[in-house]
Amino acid sequence: MNIRWRLGILATQLFLLGCGTWLATGKIYSGEIWFFAGLLSIVVNPQLLEPFYPRPADVLANSIIGMFLFFIAKKNIVGSGWTMLAFGFLFSIFLSVIALSLGARRSEGILAQFGRSANVLIRPLTARVIYSAIFWLALLEFDLKLSHRFWILGGTWALIMLISRINWQNAWATVSGTPASIKLEGMIGPSRLLISSPTLPPLGSSLLLLHGQRKIESVLIGRIQRENDVWGQVLVPSLEACEAIRTSSFIKIVGHDQRESSVLGAVDIGSTENSLCFAPIKNLEIGDVVSVGRAEGEYVLYQVAAAEVRILSAKKDSHLIVRAEANQLGYLNQRTLRLERHRWVPCPGAAVVKPSADSGPGYEIPDGFLRLGQVIGTNIPVFLDWRAACEGHLAILGMTKMGKTSLAVRIARTLANDRRVVVLDQTGEYIGRRRLPRYDEDCDWHVPGLCVIEAPPDQVAADFAFGFLERVVSSALQEYTRGSLHRRVLVLDEAHQFIPEPTGLGFQAPGRDSAYKFGITMMQIRKYGLTVILVSQRTAVVAKSALSQCENIIAFRNVDQTGLDYLEAIAGSGVRRLLPQLKQGEALVFGPAISADGAVAIQIDYERGAT
Numbered sequence: 001m002n003i004r005w006r007l008g009i010l011a012t013q014l015f016l017l018g019c020g021t022w023l024a025t026g027k028i029y030s031g032e033i034w035f036f037a038g039l040l041s042i043v044v045n046p047q048l049l050e051p052f053y054p055r056p057a058d059v060l061a062n063s064i065i066g067m068f069l070f071f072i073a074k075k076n077i078v079g080s081g082w083t084m085l086a087f088g089f090l091f092s093i094f095l096s097v098i099a100l101s102l103g104a105r106r107s108e109g110i111l112a113q114f115g116r117s118a119n120v121l122i123r124p125l126t127a128r129v130i131y132s133a134i135f136w137l138a139l140l141e142f143d144l145k146l147s148h149r150f151w152i153l154g155g156t157w158a159l160i161m162l163i164s165r166i167n168w169q170n171a172w173a174t175v176s177g178t179p180a181s182i183k184l185e186g187m188i189g190p191s192r193l194l195i196s197s198p199t200l201p202p203l204g205s206s207l208l209l210l211h212g213q214r215k216i217e218s219v220l221i222g223r224i225q226r227e228n229d230v231w232g233q234v235l236v237p238s239l240e241a242c243e244a245i246r247t248s249s250f251i252k253i254v255g256h257d258q259r260e261s262s263v264l265g266a267v268d269i270g271s272t273e274n275s276l277c278f279a280p281i282k283n284l285e286i287g288d289v290v291s292v293g294r295a296e297g298e299y300v301l302y303q304v305a306a307a308e309v310r311i312l313s314a315k316k317d318s319h320l321i322v323r324a325e326a327n328q329l330g331y332l333n334q335r336t337l338r339l340e341r342h343r344w345v346p347c348p349g350a351a352v353v354k355p356s357a358d359s360g361p362g363y364e365i366p367d368g369f370l371r372l373g374q375v376i377g378t379n380i381p382v383f384l385d386w387r388a389a390c391e392g393h394l395a396i397l398g399m400t401k402m403g404k405t406s407l408a409v410r411i412a413r414t415l416a417n418d419r420r421v422v423v424l425d426q427t428g429e430y431i432g433r434r435r436l437p438r439y440d441e442d443c444d445w446h447v448p449g450l451c452v453i454e455a456p457p458d459q460v461a462a463d464f465a466f467g468f469l470e471r472v473v474s475s476a477l478q479e480y481t482r483g484s485l486h487r488r489v490l491v492l493d494e495a496h497q498f499i500p501e502p503t504g505l506g507f508q509a510p511g512r513d514s515a516y517k518f519g520i521t522m523m524q525i526r527k528y529g530l531t532v533i534l535v536s537q538r539t540a541v542v543a544k545s546a547l548s549q550c551e552n553i554i555a556f557r558n559v560d561q562t563g564l565d566y567l568e569a570i571a572g573s574g575v576r577r578l579l580p581q582l583k584q585g586e587a588l589v590f591g592p593a594i595s596a597d598g599a600v601a602i603q604i605d606y607e608r609g610a611t
Contacts, residue, residue, distance in 0.1 A: 005168060008168075009163060009164065009168060010042060010043070012163060013042045013160045013163060013164065014039075014042060016156055016159055016160055016163075017035075017038050017039070017042065017156065017160060019156070020152055020153055020155070020156025020157075021035060021153070021156075023152050024148075024149040024152045024153050025149070032138060032142055033069055033072070033073045033074075033134065033138035033141075034134075034135045034136075034138035034139045034142060034153065036069065037069065037131045037132075037134040037135040037138060038131075038135060038157065038160070040062075040065065040127070040131050041127055041128060041131035041132065041135070041160070041161075042160065056096045056099035056100045056118075056119055056122065057096070057100065058126075058127070059092055059095075059096045059122045059125045059130075060092075060093060060096035060097065060100070062125075062127050062130045062131070063089045063092045063093045063096065063125075063130065064093065066085075066089045066130050066131070066133075066134055067086065067089045067090075067093075069134050069138075070082060070085065070086050070089065070134075073134075073137075073138055073141070074138075074141050075141070076141060077140060077141050077144050078137055078140050078141060078144075081137050081140075082137060085133055085134070085137060088133075092122055092125055095118040095121050095122045096118070096122055098114060098115060098118040099115050099116075099118040099119040099122060100115075101115070102114050102115030102118070128161065128164075132157075132161070135157060136154075139153055139154065139157075167198055167228060167229075182195045182196065182197035182200075182251055182252070182253060183195065183196045183197070184245070184246060184248065184251065185231070187242060187243075187246045188233075188349065189239065189242065189243075189348075189349065190238075190239035190242060190347075190348060190349050191235055191236050191237070191238065191239060191242050191266065191349040191350065191351075192221075192233055192234065192235055192236070192242070192266060192349055193218075193233070193234045193236060193242060193245060193246065194231070194232075194233060194234075194314075195231070195232050195233075195234055196226075196229045196230065196231050196232070197229060197230055197232070197253070198229055198230070199230060200220060200223055200230040200232045200253075201220060202220075202223075203220060203221070203222070203223045203281050204219065204220065204221075204261060204263075204281040204282060205219070205220050205261075206218070206219055206220075206261050207219065207220055207234060207253055208253065208254050209234070209236075209245065209251050209252070209253060209254070210251060210252040210253070210254045211244060211245050211248060211251050212248075214244070215254065216236060216237070216241050216245065217237065218234045218235055218236045218237070219234070219235045219261055219263045219281075219351070220232055220233070220234055220235075220281075221233050221234070221235045221263070221265055221266055221279070221281050222279070222312065222321075223319070224312065224314045224317050224318065224319045225317070226314070226315070226316075226317045227317075231314040231315070231317065235263065235266050235349075235351055237351075262353045262354045263281070263351050263352070263353055264278070264280050264281060264282055264284070264290055264352045264353060264354060265278035265279050265280045265281055265324075265351075265352045266278060266279075266349050266350065266351060266352060267292060267346045267347060267348055267349055267350045267352060268323070270325075271345055271346055271348075272345060273328070273342075273343065273344055273345050274327065274328050274572060274574065274598075275302075275305075275325055275326060275327055275328060275574055276290070276292065276302040276325070276326040276327075276328065276346055276352070277323065277324070277325050277326075278290075278323075278324055278326075278352045279312075279321050279322065279323050279324070280307075280322055280324050280352075284304055284307070284324065285304070285377075286304055286305065286306070286307070286578060286581040287303060287304060287376040287377065287578070287581065287582070287586065287601050288303070288304045288376070288377050289301055289302065289303050289304075289329070289355055289375055289376065289377055289378050289380075290302050290304065290326060290352050290353065290354065290355070291352070291353055291354070291355045291356075292346040292347065292350050292351070292352055292353075293347070293350060293351070293353075294331070294342060294346075294347065298331045299331060299353075299355065299356070300328065300329075300330065300331050300342040300346065301328075301329040301330065301331065301332070301339065301355060301375075301380075302326035302327060302328055302329060302352075303326055303327050303329055303375070303376070303578075303600065303601055304324050304325075304326045305325055305326060305327045305574050305575070305577055305578040306324070306325045306577040306578070307322055307323065307324040307325070308322070308323055309321070309322060309323075310322075310323045325574070325577075327572070327574035327575070327578070327598070327599065328341065328342065328598060329375065329596065329598060329600050330342055330596065330597050330598060332380060336595075337363055337366070337381060337383065337595060338595045338596065338597070339380070339382075339595065339596035339597060339598070339600060340597055341597035341598055355378060355380075363381065365383065366383070368385060368386060368387040368388075369383040369384065369385055369386070369595070370383060370384045370386050370410075370411065370414050371383050371384075371605060372384050372407075372554075372589060372594075372602060372604060372605065373587075373602040373603045373604040373605045374602060374603055374605075375600060375601070375602055375603075376586060376601050376602060376603050381595075382589060382594065382595055382596060382600060382602045383594070383595040384411070384552075384589075384593055384594060384595075385593045385594075385595070386411070386414060386415055386593070388592060388593040389531070389552050389591075389593035390415065390419070390487060390489065390531040391526065391531075392526060392531070392549070392550070392551045392552065392592075392593075393522060393526075393531060393532045393533070393534070393549045393550040393551070393552070394411075394531070394532075394533045394534070394550055394552045394553075394554070394591075394593075395533075395534045395535075395536075395547060395550035395552070395553050395554070396408055396533065396534070396535045396536075396554045396556075397534075397535075397536055397537070397538075397539060397553065397554070397555045397556065397558065397563065397567075398537065398555055398556025398557055398558055398587065399537060399556060399557050399558060399559070400537055401584065402556035402557050402582075402584055402585070402587075403556060403584060403585050403587070403604055403606065404535050404537075404556055405429060405430075405434075405493065405535065406606050407554065407587075407604055407606070408423075408491060408493065408533065408535050409430070409434050409436070410605075410606065411533070412450055412489070412491055412533075413450060415489050416448055416449055416450035417448060418448055418487065419448050419486070419487035419488060419489055420443075420445050420446075420447065420448060420449055420486070420487075420488050420489070421449070421450045421451075421488075421489040421491065422439060422450075422451055422452070422453055422472075422488070422489070422490055422491070423436065423450070423451070423452040423453070423491040423493060424452075424453055424454075424455065424464075424465055424468065424490065424491065424492050424493065424498055425452050425453070425454050425455075425493045425494075426454060426455050426461055426493075426494055426497055426498075427493065427494060428454065429493065430452040430493065431452050431454070436450060436451065436452045437449075437450065437451045437452070438451060438452055438453075438454075439451040439452060439453035445472075445475065445486065445488065446486050453468070455498075460510045460511040460514070461497045461498050461511065462497075462498055462499060462500060462510075462511030462512075462514040462515045462518070463510070463511055463514045464498075465492065465498035465499060465514070465518060466514035466515075466517055466518045466521075467514075468490075469490065469518060469521060470521075472488060472490065472530060473521065473525055473528060473530065476488065476525070476528035476529060476530050477528060479528075479529075480527065480528050480529075485528070485529045486529060487529045487530075487531075488529060488530050488531070489530075489531045489532075489533060490530070490531070490532050490533070491532075491533040491535065492532065492533065492534050492535065493535045494535065494536065494537075495534040495535055495536040495542050495546075496536045496537070496538060496541040496542045498515075498518070499515045499518045499519060499534075499542060499543040499546050500512075500515050500541055500542070500543065501515070501540065501541050501542060501543050501544060502515050502516045502543060504540075504541060515543045515546075516543065516545065518543065518546060519543040519544070519545025519546035519547075519549070520545060522545070522546050522549045523545075523549060532546070532549075532550075534546065534547065534550060538560050538562070538563055539560070539562060539563040539566045539567070540560060540562035540563060547566075551591050551592060552590075552591030552592065552593045552594065553567070553570070553571070553588075553589070553590055553591055554587050554588075554589050555567055555571075555575075555579060555587060555588045555589075556582060556586070556587045556588075557579065557580065557581075557582040557583070557584075557586070558579045558580065559579075559580045564576050564579060564580075567579065567588075571588070571590050571599040572598070572599060574599070575588055575599050578601060582601060585603060585604050585606065586601060586602065586603055586604065587601070587602060587604055588600070588601050588602075589601075589602055
């Protein structure tokens with residue numbers, strides 16, 4: 001309740017006390033102790049003075065006043081009751097001193113525990129309790145015969161206590177249908193107001209605020225039910241509107257709408273140029289995309305990477321909330337269909353909203369581009385510039401059954417339209433299940449096409465792979481010297497078998513030297529038009545000298561700590577918590593050949609020949 005209602009209730013209680021006293025004694029006031037206890041219980045009450053003092057100090061002051069009333073009270077009839085009450089006051093004074101001296105300045109240790117325990121014990125000792133005890137003992141001293149005076153004064157006291165228990169402002173607003181008045185508690189600029197009101201609609205509701213003659217649309221993004229009111233955070237559309245409202249002490253809610261709003265929260269503390277922090281007011285999933293407007297009128301997209309439960313507090317009351325963190329994707333350039341990075345932090349306090357439905361308009365795939373898929377939960381396409389990818393090397397990583405081989409086959413078929421692609425396989429997957437043609441020693445390397453070569457079972461896979469690479473490099477070197485270079489691609493499925501990490505093998509172990517040489521050779525073959533695509537489950541067991549040459553990465557779900565460390569080092573800290581959450585068919589893609597300036601999680605397209 002606001003201060004006007006509180007003062008009105010105070011006046012009503014004083015009027016009732018005066019009327020009860022007049023009916024019982026013929027005067028509107030009395031020098032009896034019960035009258036002073038009544039006055040104190042009305043003035044020092046949960047609606048006026050008591051909320052502004054910490055409970056230990058409040059109990060200490062009221063207990064001292066109670067002891068003073070004890071000394072001046074008549075004790076002719078219920079002396080034993082007064083004695084017990086005095087001991088109670090002494091005990092509450094002792095506990096209050098303990099709570100103030102030990103609990104207020106310490107956070108650890110046995111003394112702090114005593115202080116907190118004392119604070120818990122005195123919590124029920126409100127002004128109502130203390131002065132009610134004095135009132136009834138004094139009233140028994142005044143009229144032990146329980147005549148009509150006792151019942152008049154007792155009934156008056158009960159009515160006074162009942163009135164103080166009811167939120168009359170809320171009751172009046174409900175009965176009359178008048179707009180609820182809200183109190184402005186503060187502002188978190190540039191666009192959030194802290195309010196309190198007898199009632200507030202559910203979280204996420206759209207509010208229509210009345211400020212003077214101006215109606216301002218807003219959204220309720222925070223809500224905590226307290227003892228006598230509801231505390232909330234309101235997101236207003238602009239700094240100008242926020243500052244205009246803040247000049248008032250009270251405004252009114254003239255309407256609210258609980259229909260779904262596009263607002264999901266507001267930019268919060270902790271946001272950086274690479275990430276967005278906010279408290280979502282609706283349920284989201286890892287991988288969902290949200291957006292924040294920027295000055296140029298475009299929306300910067302962010303992808304939810306992590307979430308955790310935190311506590312939101314407001315004047316002794318708290319509420320558990322979800323706090324989400326999202327990685328920046330950038331804004332979609334409609335001309336190039338590229339997600340370009342916004343090189344600044346999001347506007348503080350700006351609304352976090354759902355991306356518009358037309359984020360991915362009709363488009364034609366640019367020449368030399370392969371559509372990998374779309375950003376999770378949107379229709380924003382993500383492409384692989386396969387010509388740019390073939391100027392370097394590509395790695396496809398992730399756990400088994402996530403879709404690595406299907407994507408590798410699709411990329412290989414696309415590249416085979418322009419160059420010779422050879423897959424090195426040891427599992428029989430590409431020939432047996434994918435029905436790709438087998439490699440023929442007489443095949444023309446100058447003609448685009450796709451074939452698969454399998455390592456002989458009696459030969460070490462690493463030695464076989466390096467020997468094959470040497471032959472291809474030798475031919476490419478001759479062409480490079482003659483100036484008639486032909487483009488070629490080697491796809492190494494289960495790359496950890498063909499180029500295992502040398503440090504994981506014993507000294508002079510079979511294939512150790514070949515794995516090392518393969519990685520070193522990868523550093524030098526780009527200029528010869530030779531591209532290597534590595535497909536593997538774990539980065540820890542693939543030669544780092546080879547893996548480090550892959551500037552374009554497609555990473556499926558991964559929970560291996562070594563792999564997460566590696567991907568975090570090259571793609572940024574925001575991907576570490578996102579990768580283990582990816583579902584089958586979802587992947588994190590990044591690199592200069594991807595149509596995004598940063599890492600982005602996408603839903604992969606798998607249909608053969610899909611664009």
